[in-house]
Each structure stands twice: as C-alpha cells, then as structure tokens.
C-alpha cells in the first residue's frame with residue numbers, strides 16, 4: 001500500500017485552522033473543501049488518460065482526456081460528504097457512489113447503513129473520501145466493498161491519519177492484488193483510549209454537521 005503524506009505549507013496552514021477548536025462549522029466546511037482539492041491534485045497523479053487530438057486555432061495538437069470507464073468517487077457518509085464538492089471540482093466527469101458507515105463509539109467497530117454503489121466496478125479507478133483514518137476499521141471495510149465489486153485501483157483521500165490505522169490497513173489488505181493508496185494531509189501521533197486521533201481535530205462529522 002502506498003501512503004503519501006502531503007508536504008505543502010498551504011495544506012499545513014489550512015489544516016492548522018481546521019484543527020483549531022474555535023473554528024466554526026461554516027469555516028470548517030470551507031477548509032475541508034479547499035484541502036481536498038489540494039490533496040486531489042496528488043491523489044489523481046495516476047488517473048487514467050488516453051491520447052486525444054484537438055485543433056488549436058494554430059494547428060493540430062495531441063493531448064489527453066480521462067479514459068473510460070469514468071473514475072468513481074465514493075464519499076463515506078457522513079463526514080466524507082464534506083469532501084465531495086472539492087473532489088468533483090477537480091474531476092467533474094467522475095461518477096459518484098455513496099457508502100454510509102458509522103463507528104460504534106464503544107466497540108470502535110464500523111457498520112454499514114447505506115450502500116449506493118454501481119453493481120459492477122470492473123476496471124474502475126475509485127477514490128474513497130473520508131476525513132479521518134483512525135483505527136482503520138471504516139476504510140478497511142470500504143475498500144473490501146469496492147474490491148468485492150471488482151474495483152481494480154483504489155485511492156483513499158483523508159485529511160488526518162493515525163499510524164495505527166495505516167498499520168491495520170497494511171495488514172488487512174496484505175493479500176489483495178488490487179493497488180491501494182492513501183493520500184493524507186497529515187500523519188498524526190497516535191490514537192487515544194477512545195479511538196480518537198491525537199492531536200487530531202475531534203469528531204469530523206460533528207464539526208461539519210453538528211452533534212446528532
């Protein structure tokens with residue numbers, strides 16, 4: 001599994017404001033949106049393209065366009081929804097599927113409560129969106145979902161990741177022959193006893209949408 005930690009002062013600047021407990025929801029949403037657009041640039045480095053000829057006013061030119069089948073973007077509800085607009089701004093022709101998953105706060109086990117994905121993902125490049133990679137249970141289950149439907153290339157984009165979650169993904173996905181990458185804005189220190197990322201930013205879903 002390839003793990004890319006973004007190293008850019010603009011990303012670090014926005015992430016610091018995102019972490020700040022005094023940042024309100026509207027600002028948090030705007031920052032998450034801006035951050036994912038910056039991360040998407042790195043995450044789509046291997047997006048598949050095919051050659052195409054166009055005519056400029058001066059003459060013929062060879063360029064590229066995104067290959068078929070279209071990439072699939074999958075936000076993991078709730079918090080991943082806060083990353084969707086920023087991602088499709090960069091990949092406007094992508095299709096969007098949805099996974100609703102929630103982690104039990106006492107057992108830390110993830111369960112799936114909604115699934116709106118194409119039936120067949122053969123040959124599809126998929127981009128999973130979730131701001132937090134904590135224990136890794138949610139992302140591991142989401143990746144298995146996509147692989148079971150035939151996805152053959154998966155990139156997860158997260159805002160914060162914990163080393164424990166990355167280690168879990170590495171061991172749970174070790175047998176897969178599907179390439180998986182994680183692109184994250186930061187690798188934090190650790191998880192606390194409640195499974196929260198330290199220093200983290202708290203509960204991403206609550207900070208985006210309020211406590212429910």
Ligand SMILES: O=P(O)(O)OC[C@H]1O[C@H](OP(=O)(O)OP(=O)(O)O)[C@H](O)[C@@H]1O
Nearest residue numbers: 077078079102103134135136137138205
């Ligand atoms: O790596 P893990 O330990 O599985 O934790 C990460 C998950 O926890 C959060 O979602 P949450 O369950 O709070 O749902 P929400 O998005 O509805 O707030 C977060 O958005 C991830 O999906």
Ligand SMILES: O=c1cc[nH]c(=O)[nH]1
Nearest residue numbers: 134196197202203204
């Ligand atoms: O720190 C964490 C861990 C899981 N989910 C969150 O929203 N935040």
Ligand SMILES: [Mg+2]
Nearest residue numbers: 203204205206
């Ligand atoms: Mg939450």
